[in-house]
Amino acid sequence: MVSFRGASADAMAALTDVVGGVAEASAATVAGDLFSAAAAFRSEAALRRVVTDQSVPAEARTGLVGDLFTGKVDAATLGLLRDAAGRRWTRARDLADALEQLGVVAIVRSVGLQAGTLVDELFGVRQLVTGNSDLRNALSDPVRSAADKGGLVESLLSGKVLPATVQLVKQALSGSYRTVVAALEDYERTAAQVQGESVATVHAARALSADDEQRLASALTRQYGRPVHLNIVIDPQVLGGLRVEIGDDVIDGTVVSRLDDARRKIAG
Template sequence: MVSFRGASAEAMAHLTDRVGGVAEGSAATVAENLFAAAGSFRSEGSLRRFAIDQSVAVEARTGVVRDVFAGKIDPAALDLVAAAAGQRWTKPRDLADALEQLGVVAAVRSVGLQAATLVDELFGVRRLVDGNTDLRNALSDPARSAADKSGLVESLLSGKVLAATVLLVRQALAGSHRTVTAALEDYERTAAQVNGEGVATVHSARPLDEATQQRLTSALTRQYGRPVHLNIVVDPAVVGGLRVEIGDDVIDGTVSARLDDARRKIAG
């Protein structure tokens, strides 16, 4: 997830609370509008500099931002964008990055009780892109237009996944992240966090049955003090056991890891 510091972290916390008040029925529109506003601030340097200029009165900054976006975005999104312009930001890019992050939160809110499904689908798309060189190249090709890439995403996913998943994959093509897969991983974590969960990626030589998944989920929940959503990766290279990645932590209980450890002890 994008990391905010100082004044930007305080601003983000305040704005995230405001997104929590957006009605579920309008959240998808708000998400799309926030993504559009983030893009505008990234591309329009003069607008961005004005919106974060602390020498300009808050009322003036929010007023101009309202004038710029009035009639172009939903009233609820307009209130959020204007409120963002009224905050203090630690770095110039933080305003646009925050709006993108808030858009992800709104997209998650739009799916209601299907947040876990959204996390699973984002993970599935990320794995698809990672494992398909042609698709990855097509989505990262600078010679292809944004509309062309967006159309490719629509043709692959529309009708097969949640509308919010399609929206977030399209945003992954246009946002601030280095690659599509990095963006999708960030969005997964945000979606899980909105749902009060952490995300653990579990590498196993074979699919895990429901009972094993439940035991692992319970163990990780106890260890980390909050519910944990599992993303399962079937990887024959694991040989046996499990490798669990959660945040910056890696719990490697695979046979290959134990063998490597034994070899080091013998060599040492």
């Protein structure tokens, strides 16, 4: 997940609070504007340097952003961009990264009570791309235009998932992450984090019952001190038991793991 340090972390926290006040009805528009602004700052190195240069007075930086984006973005977005320009950033590139993350936060705001569905759908698309090499190659093909890739996403997902999910999958094609899968995973975690949740990926040999899912989620919530959103991966190689990945932690209670432990003890 994109992380920020020092002044950039402070700026991101403050701006996230501002996005939290954006009206749900306009949040999707604000998200699109923020994604476009992030792309502009990434592509224009000179602009990025000026807007993040602390030797330039804040009034000049916010004025420049106002001149560039007035009439091109929603009023709420313009306020956010001017606010961002007036803040301190640890690294120049942090500004564009922050605007993209704020766009994801705005997307979550746009779906209201369907935020959990958004997390599930992002995970589902990530699994689809991971498991389909033809699709993965098509979405990462540098020869194909962004419009062509976007059309492919529309044909696959439109009408089957939330419009917000389609918007985020298209954003994942922007090239700001190493891979489309990495972008989707980061967006998924951000979407869960907006709701105050962590994400746990659970590998199981077969689907869990609703009761089993609830017990596991409750146990992880107690262990980590915050609600945990479960993503279940059906993996026949597990044989039995569960493998849970949450952040940097791995809880491996699979049969395969226990057999490996037994082999090591015998060998030792």
